Amino acid sequence: MQLGIVIIIQRFHVKTPSKLTREPEEQCVTLGEPLKVKKDDQLLSDNDRVRIQEFDDFIVVTIPDTEREDVAPSLPPTGPLEISNVSKDRATLSWKPPKDDGGSKVTGYVVERRDTSKGADAWIPVTQACKETTFTVPSLLDGHEYDFRVMAINENGTSEPLRSTAPTTAKLPFKPPGAPGQRDMTGMTNNTVTLNWEKPTSDGGGPITGYWIEKREGNTDKWIPVNMSPCQSTHFTVPSLVEDHIYEFRVTAENEAGKGAPSDATTPTKVKDPNASTPPEFLKKLKDAEGIEGKTITLECEVIGTPKPDVEWFFKGTKEVSQGAKYTITNDGDKCLSIIKNATSDDVDKYSIKALIKVVQECVVVMLMFDITPPKYQDVLNYDKGESIVIKIFYIGSPLVNVTLSKDGNDLTKDKNVSIDVSNRAITLTNRNADKNTSGRQPEPATLKHGNIYDYYDTVEEIGR
Template sequence: MYPLDPGVHFTSGLSDISVNMGNRGELECKLSSENCEGIWYKDGEEIEASDDIEMKHDGAFHRLILKNCKEEDSGKYRFEADGRKTESMLIVEDPPRVNPDDLADFSKPVIIKVGQSATFKLSFMGRDPMKIYWYNEGEELVEDKHINIEKSLTHSRLLLSKCQRKATGEIKIKIKNECGTIEGISRLIVLDRPSPALGPVEIIEASSAVLDFKWRPPKDNGGSPVINYILERQQLGRNSWMKLGQIPGEPKYRDTDVDHGRKYCYHIRAVTEQGISEMMETDDIQAGTRAYPGQPSSPKVISAFANCINLEWVPPSNTGGTNILGYHLEKRKKGSNLWGSINNVKEPIKGQGIAVKDVIEGIEYEFRVAAINISGAGEPSTPSEFVIARDPKKPPGQINDLKVTDSTYTTLSLGWTKPIEEEGVQDEAKGYFVEIRPAANPEWDRCNNNPIIITSYNILGLKSMAMYWVRVIATNDGGEGEPKGLDNYIIAMPPPVRPHFTDRKMKSFMVVRAGNSARININFVASPMPNITWLKDGMPVSKLVTISNSDNTSQLLISTSERPDTGIYTIIVKNMVGQETFSIEIRVTDDPKPPGPAELEQNVPGTVTVTWTPSPDERRDDRLHYIVSRRDSVKRMWQTVADHLFNNKFTALNIMAGREYYFRVYAKNDMGLSEPSESPTWGVTKKKGTLRFSFKSLNFESAPSFLVPLKTHSTPESYECYMSCAVRGDPTPHVTWYRNNISLNTNTNYLITNTCGVCSMLILRVGTKDTGEYKVIADNALGRAECSTKLTVNALDPVWPLK
């Protein structure tokens, strides 16, 4: 067997292309053979080579080249070789085009004077239809009485008439068709006279012989630079203006022809090639005005001694336009209103500090200083702080009794007592600095920049559960004392608190319908933050159970509960101080399934005992109980004869002969009732016949005995509890009920009946006090019998979730 030869085939076919008109277009394909010729077609007709069409065969490649594409060159092209073919589309597009020379001429700015017209024109080529837009500074122009736009197939012209200065800006034309867009940008410059010069003037010098001032140039120079400024001057009180001539384009002037004390006003006009601006008038300027310096800073006390106080200050920022010649210093005693000079005004202090020796030991002083220039002394500074002329104090000692008074996860409160004073060793503390550092950082950070005078401080911004060292430093005028710290590091947390739960009544039992959500919220207090663990029946809870914890709350959520979720859930809250636990039973249940078939039997005349097999849900729901209903053939209405039965037997009383009886047994739990279990029909018929009497001496007397004993009961709190038994004896025995050996026959809280030998007792609302042993004693002249049982009351308080 030999493989079949596939023959010549295309390894690369033609592809669709788009070409702008006048450009070169090229179609290319590749065959599997280099020695195969082919034929080119356009729209089904064979193509022949020409000046504008070139066909090339280069090995396996075949090319068709259109040198100058025209609109009629658009169409479907095909290449065939050895019975194989490939096709593609060539589309000739004609976007807007502009001659480069025309575009260069259009780009040149158009410069006109205000009120004149400006014309912009641009020729173009391209496929119709064309859309043409004109813009000035990005805003599209719309025709109005000053804007005229001409459009044709080959050009567009924009005419702007009576142009104003605000029309100056970029002029743009946008030409668009279905094939593309082209833009041309030019600029319009409208020349006008400049706007007025800008004030107010800034006075450089105003002395008795010279007025030197400057101003700001016009905001808009009208498109031409400012050449000169024309100035006029008027002396205050006169009507005439004196021309000062033209000055070069720099906006400042120095007038030396002034009289001391006179005030002058100036008119200033800007000059450009386009004209002269409107006049700007200055405020009145006085020649020879006294300019006093501003206030220096308040004197700062560098050091103080019994016979000398050293001061320093900072010069004023406003010198009054001249150099500062010196300073004048004054002092005042505390409690006095009089300031006294330390130096003569004519002999100013040359430096920015002085040692004041004219002081009396023990007296408290304050100081102020004034700067002096050629005009004289300016306003004095604000007074310094009071300082006592005395030798330097000794730094204070260490503080005492440093302790933590309160703490949280982010704050810490400290308290301490003042250090002890020792004359000549350590003086009184005037303030305190508090410093802190993290346990892992050797650098101390100061909490307060200025000393505090109270002996307590709150540190803010701590990191929760981080370890810190703290210390306090006492300070006074003599310096800082030795720091005093705590003996051990502290942890940013509240004072330790053993976990305990905060809810007063915590529910320990919860019933949930299968499919609903179960949610348990536990509130607690603990410090530091505890570890919280949830268990189900002593094992970690399933991953399907969602646990959400916060500082004081933990929540357990079962979003969709199922019967296997039933169990005892325990929360363990534990920290370094201790732990606390709490358990809650969650019962996931549903409407109960009905009990098994009901059966009837008669043990005592006039009674019927109903028995039934338990509901399948009885084993997994200890709160499930039964309800028995009865209907007879006379009344034909169902009535409940027993409720809250926790066993599977009930004895119905007052069964009358000649009637048919029907019984239904329901299972009931916290969710609702089951379907009923029907009993067979029970009937006692009266038979008619001949009554014959045969007298015989018979003795029916017997000692009491129990036919049906008491059953053990386990009942939830607040439910009903029904106990019953059957006894016989002749003569009829006397029956007495006991709880924990105390007679109940006269207790009105218990409903006791004895009908035809069926003894029953009903407790309407069971409480924990009813727990205990119950006994029935029957006695007559022939003997005595007793029967006992136990009642257990479950102290469970159910929480009913929303459905």
């Protein structure tokens, strides 16, 4: 035999017996005036539910069978409803307890809000279990207007609401800060720059919560954020830059109201390690110089480099020029001078200057030439028969000239007694075993790429002397 289970459900209610937790206070009325009994400002009359019996100095109100609506709730909370600490997403409400709790202790408060743009009945409960007489309403929308109301709760029900007197706008009570002040760069490496700046003259009314740094590479319009979180100080080292690239930087301050206007951009700056070596570079190179014999000639150039280059002067490529009676060597900043005193034909040649930084060097070569006036053979030169005639002719020119000697239209270089020696400063004519046929006017053209230069020398030989 199989047994079964039977379940029976019966509902029942437990009611709290009625009781008076507070006796009504004594009331005074004018003689002859009827006594009135009110509930919730409504006049009570004798009926089947409420019996009112009047005696000489008191009345008796009898409610044979009480119901929930016979119990009075608390009065509303005591105003005004104060609103403080308003921000863009919250506001704090404060009030005082009800003056009359309706005979039952207030157990809490209901707080509601209404977005004024949603309509007159768009009340939304924020909390139904507030135990204090203050509450911060969260989750407001920035820039929206709100009304608020608070109701007291006891075991008899919910009181009438205490409402705010005017709409409140959810926003911060201050503005974003102004632009940061003077900026400068106090440190640089081959891939970083350290920025410094001054605080804004105006914080907008709220404390500054940090700074944002941006960079912009040369020839672009795009600003790129540098820091991923707000910088708390007024200096910041920008990392991950590319050496020899040009950058600008700017800074923006921020408070709880948001970011302010950015600062002016810094001067475009090339990122380079100031302590790194750079090869020498001649800003002003040596130039070919001309001078007058016996006078002073100055050779000048300008050279830069990091660290400051050591400079050496050379004559004829290998002979080093040093300070002394003949030369004055000076260095004034980037300017380098070599002063040749009492110049002679022996000083005519190539001069060079070398700038050295460790193993790096740069060299400049220059040709120095003089306008040295050759001796003028105004008078007739006399030689003995068989004596060699030697005439030295100084000239200016580089490279070496091509020389042709002729007499009476005939090329004398083919004469076995005639030789011509061309150096870098002079032409030397030698005529050996001279006789009377050597006498005459001898033109000697010196041919350069820029044209012909002619000078004439008279040679005379007298037989018997």
